[in-house]
Amino acid sequence: xxxxxxxxxxxxxxxxxxxxxxxxxERAVExxxxxxxxxxxxxxxxxxxxxxxxxxxGGHLPPEGIAEVAARLQRTYAEIEGVATFYSMYNTxxxxxxxxxxxxxxxxxxxxxxxxLADILEExxxxxxxxxxxxxxxxxxxxxxxxxxxxxxxxxxxxxxxxPQATLxxxxxxxxxxxxxxxxxxxxxxxxxxxxxxxxxxxxxVHVRATER
Amino acid sequence: MxxxxxxxxxxxxxxxxTLAGYQAKxxxxxLRKAVGMDRQAVIDEVKKSGLRGRGGxxxxxxxxxxxxxxxxxxxxxxxxxxxxxxxxxxxDKQIMETVPFLMVEGMTIAGWATQGDHGYVYIRAExxxxxxxxxxxxxxxxxxxxxxxDILGTGWDFDLDIHLGxxxxxxxxxxxxxxxxxxxxxxxxLKFPHAPLPTVAGLWDRPTVINNVETYACAPFIVxxxxxxxxxxxxxxxxxxxxxxxxxSGHLNRPGNYEIEFGTTxxxxxxxxGGVKGGALKxxxxxxxxxxxxxxxxxxxxxIGYEEMWEAGSMxxxxxxxxxxxxxxxxxxxxRTAQFYAMESCGKCTPCREGxxxxxxxxxxxxxxxxxxxxxxxxxxxxKQIDGRSFCGLGDAAAWPVAAALKVxxxxxxxxxxxGRSMIDTPQARALAPRWAQxxxx
Numbered sequence: 001x002x003x004x005x006x007x008x009x010x011x012x013x014x015x016x017x018x019x020x021x022x023x024x025x026e027r028a029v030e031x032x033x034x035x036x037x038x039x040x041x042x043x044x045x046x047x048x049x050x051x052x053x054x055x056x057x058g059g060h061l062p063p064e065g066i067a068e069v070a071a072r073l074q075r076t077y078a079e080i081e082g083v084a085t086f087y088s089m090y091n092t093x094x095x096x097x098x099x100x101x102x103x104x105x106x107x108x109x110x111x112x113x114x115x116x117l118a119d120i121l122e123e124x125x126x127x128x129x130x131x132x133x134x135x136x137x138x139x140x141x142x143x144x145x146x147x148x149x150x151x152x153x154x155x156x157x158x159x160x161x162x163x164p165q166a167t168l169x170x171x172x173x174x175x176x177x178x179x180x181x182x183x184x185x186x187x188x189x190x191x192x193x194x195x196x197x198x199x200x201x202x203x204x205x206v207h208v209r210a211t212e213r
Numbered sequence: 214m215x216x217x218x219x220x221x222x223x224x225x226x227x228x229x230x231t232l233a234g235y236q237a238k239x240x241x242x243x244l245r246k247a248v249g250m251d252r253q254a255v256i257d258e259v260k261k262s263g264l265r266g267r268g269g270x271x272x273x274x275x276x277x278x279x280x281x282x283x284x285x286x287x288x289x290x291x292x293x294x295x296x297x298x299x300x301x302x303x304x305d306k307q308i309m310e311t312v313p314f315l316m317v318e319g320m321t322i323a324g325w326a327t328q329g330d331h332g333y334v335y336i337r338a339e340x341x342x343x344x345x346x347x348x349x350x351x352x353x354x355x356x357x358x359x360x361x362x363d364i365l366g367t368g369w370d371f372d373l374d375i376h377l378g379x380x381x382x383x384x385x386x387x388x389x390x391x392x393x394x395x396x397x398x399x400x401x402x403l404k405f406p407h408a409p410l411p412t413v414a415g416l417w418d419r420p421t422v423i424n425n426v427e428t429y430a431c432a433p434f435i436v437x438x439x440x441x442x443x444x445x446x447x448x449x450x451x452x453x454x455x456x457x458x459x460x461x462s463g464h465l466n467r468p469g470n471y472e473i474e475f476g477t478t479x480x481x482x483x484x485x486x487g488g489v490k491g492g493a494l495k496x497x498x499x500x501x502x503x504x505x506x507x508x509x510x511x512x513x514x515x516x517i518g519y520e521e522m523w524e525a526g527s528m529x530x531x532x533x534x535x536x537x538x539x540x541x542x543x544x545x546x547x548x549r550t551a552q553f554y555a556m557e558s559c560g561k562c563t564p565c566r567e568g569x570x571x572x573x574x575x576x577x578x579x580x581x582x583x584x585x586x587x588x589x590x591x592x593x594x595x596x597k598q599i600d601g602r603s604f605c606g607l608g609d610a611a612a613w614p615v616a617a618a619l620k621v622x623x624x625x626x627x628x629x630x631x632x633g634r635s636m637i638d639t640p641q642a643r644a645l646a647p648r649w650a651q652x653x654x655x
Contacts, residue, residue: 038374040288040417046396047379051338086398086559089338089380105647107300107502108462108535110549115647144382144556145300145502146339149462149533150469159341168644169464169491169538199341203377206336206344210352 011085011092012063014077020067024056031204032072034212042073046083049073050090051203059196060091088143091196097132097139099188099195102156105142108149113168113177117153118142120174120181137189153177157188158195159202216485217446217474219456220430224311230346232353235314241359243433247322248367250436253283255326259432261440263454268294268385268425269501269531270606271453271519280412281327281420290416291324291332291371292423294390295347298337298382299501300553301533304458305426307470309336309343312430313350317373319429321360322436324371327422332373335390338380347375382557386605387423389559391416400561401605425531427458447475450518457517457532461486464538473517480513483536491641492538496622500530502550503610505617506543526617540641543622544629545650547615548576554611565608568599572615580650584630593619 024032035048049069050061057065061084070080084090091100101121105114118140122128125138132139148154151163162184166176188195218224228234235241247255260275281289293316297305308316320332336344351373354360362370376394383389384399393399394416402408415421435443444454453475459482462468466487473482479499483489494509499517505527507515515525522529537546555573560566572595575588596612596619603609619626628636635642 038372038376041395043396044394047376047393050379051377083396083398086400087379087381089378105549106553107498107546107549108468111463111535111537111541111546111645113645116644119648144553145298147297147299147303147306147337149301149303149460149535152462152468156339161339161342167490169641174644199338202341202345203338206341206348206375206377209355209374211355 014063015067022068028052028056031208034208045073048207050084051200055197055200059194060095096196098137099157100139100141102141102143104146104154106145109153112152114153116168116174117177120178124181124185158198216471217456218472219434220315221472232357240314241318243437244318244321247325247436248365252326258435258440262435262443264431266425267427274428277412277422278326285328287419288330289328290419290421291320291329292421293320293334293426293429294423295334295336295426296378296385296390298385299531299533301462301501301535302531303460304470304532306340306343308426308430310346313346315430315433316426317350317354319432322432323422329371334375335394336377338377383559383607400559449476451520453518459532459534461534463536464490465536466490475518477517479515489538492540495539495541496537498535500528501533504528504530505613506621508621540639542635542637542642543618543625545646547618548580550614551576562604564599565603568595569611571595579629582633588630589619589626
């Protein structure tokens with residue numbers, strides 16, 4: 001069975017209410033307040049609030065990040081955790097490396113050589129899919145369709161879609177992929193900001209109207 | 214037939230992504246015309262146009278708009294399904310990135326026609342560029358008084374907000390999308406006739422119109438040029454009107470989005486995308502991963518239309534046309550399809566949750582070279598147990614491609630099970646396989 005399908009993965013324990021310190025920045029609190037005007041109830045804010053929390057907690061959602069959403073929206077921890085663990089883009093299982101490289105291996109990408117691209121990335125970084133490099137800079141991940149099949153094989157890093165502009169059907173396609181991966185890794189290494197924080201911030205900003213900024 | 218660019222006419226013009234550029238090309242004339250019309254007259258134009266939902270099901274759009282209560286007793290919501298997740302489809306992404314105002318104006322027109330109060334665009338969170346383009350469009354429309362209070366002096370208020378998902382294919386299903394927007398796990402809800410339609414009780418149990426991005430983007434043209442004019446497009450088909458954007462990907466020289474009139478053939482569509490790359494045409498999945506695969510011989514003449522495609526053995530679906538060349542192992546392709554659905558099943562109902570995993574396990578043992586005699590019958594039996602028995606359409610969508618491939622390419626499955634390796638024994642085909650499957654039998 002695919003490593004992508006995890007059944008009954010153990011979850012970390014929820015923090016006790018008395019142990020919880022609210023850590024969101026002032027800006028995050030203001031964003032949440034602005035978004036309250038978009039919906040008739042607080043419950044609908046769970047998804048955007050989890051995005052805010054993921055940004056505030058450095059690109060992943062530890063139990064404290066989930067508990068803070070629960071506290072701010074007056075919901076139970078169990079409910080918020082249930083929602084957060086349903087969606088694949090909330091990093092509830094573990095903190096990713098500084099750059100999470102998500103490789104699409106779904107149909108069109110598979111047909112254009114996504115598994116070779118995945119191999120090249122694994123070789124280059126010396127880790128397998130789902131693992132983080134020892135220096136904590138890169139996490140590799142296999143994802144389902146990113147819906148950019150015209151760019152197949154495509155990868156996502158934070159809010160950006162990137163592609164080698166070569167398929168295995170092209171002349172010298174694999175060599176082009178290798179050269180592109182080398183450039184990509186060098187480029188990402190020089191970027192200090194965690195890509196999952198950049199992604200979460202972009203998502204949050206998109207929710208906020210210009211008049212609310 | 215060549216391309217017919219209606220929605221994507223100005224897709225290459227960056228100015229069209231700004232309000233000024235959009236209005237210079239006739240943008241917002243349709244909304245101005247609509248607010249001067251009776252609300253019912255707008256819905257009647259949509260009825261005359263023959264517009265059918267572009268998200269995959271092809272449901273007549275006007276029925277949804279007409280189903281909203283005329284005597285208003287509660288807030289009405291306008292919801293746009295921009296959670297494009299179907300493998301092979303990327304048309305909504307391009308609409309939002311390059312012609313976002315068409316969708317925004319279309320939603321506003323739908324809002325006017327149905328006395329809407331608040332609209333939401335539910336976009337998958339991976340589409341950051343698309344979401345940013347829509348954000349900018351909405352902000353400009355607000356600043357110009359085309360959204361917000363008292364739109365165009367009519368006294369009618371309409372708000373439009375963006376809501377992003379967080380990574381779930383299931384949320385493209387309309388009831389799951391509404392669950393997700395309301396802050397729940399993206400699982401589907403009971404549907405008609407067991408529960409009211411979204412037009413009666415949708416978001417927060419209020420009347421809700423929900424359509425696809427492309428459907429809304431058609432509305433400005435229908436209102437401005439008239440439903441009768443729109444219905445002349447695709448008139449050669451039985452019941453498919455207008456244009457359709459096809460996302461063409463796979464083994465092609467120029468993969469991309471191509472807008473065509475209904476009535477065009479699949480062969481013409483493949484030629485538009487520069488023809489097949491790296492070998493002869495072997496097969497095509499014309500409407501996204503959920504639809505039935507077609508054999509290469511004969512598919513070039515298949516006419517694109519909802520009914521016509523059905524007669525050819527497949528569906529228009531969401532328009533995600535994947536083209537495969539002769540070096541494609543169909544068994545491997547279907548194994549990957551099965552993995553997608555097993556991954557994305559939300560887990561609510563047993564036939565889908567268990568059935569998709571079973572299909573994946575069987576497909577995986579075949580691809581590993583451990584297929585058992587009788588696996589084809591077993592797979593077919595499982596597809597029958599899922600199809601029509603799952604809570605929402607995802608189960609059906611998981612069963613159809615597997616069942617179709619077993620019927621259309623039985624020899625490949627038989628060969629793989631018997632010999633423990635793929636029938637397509639070319640270096641090109643081997644290069645595509647994942648490493649663990651590649652060495653089998655070689």
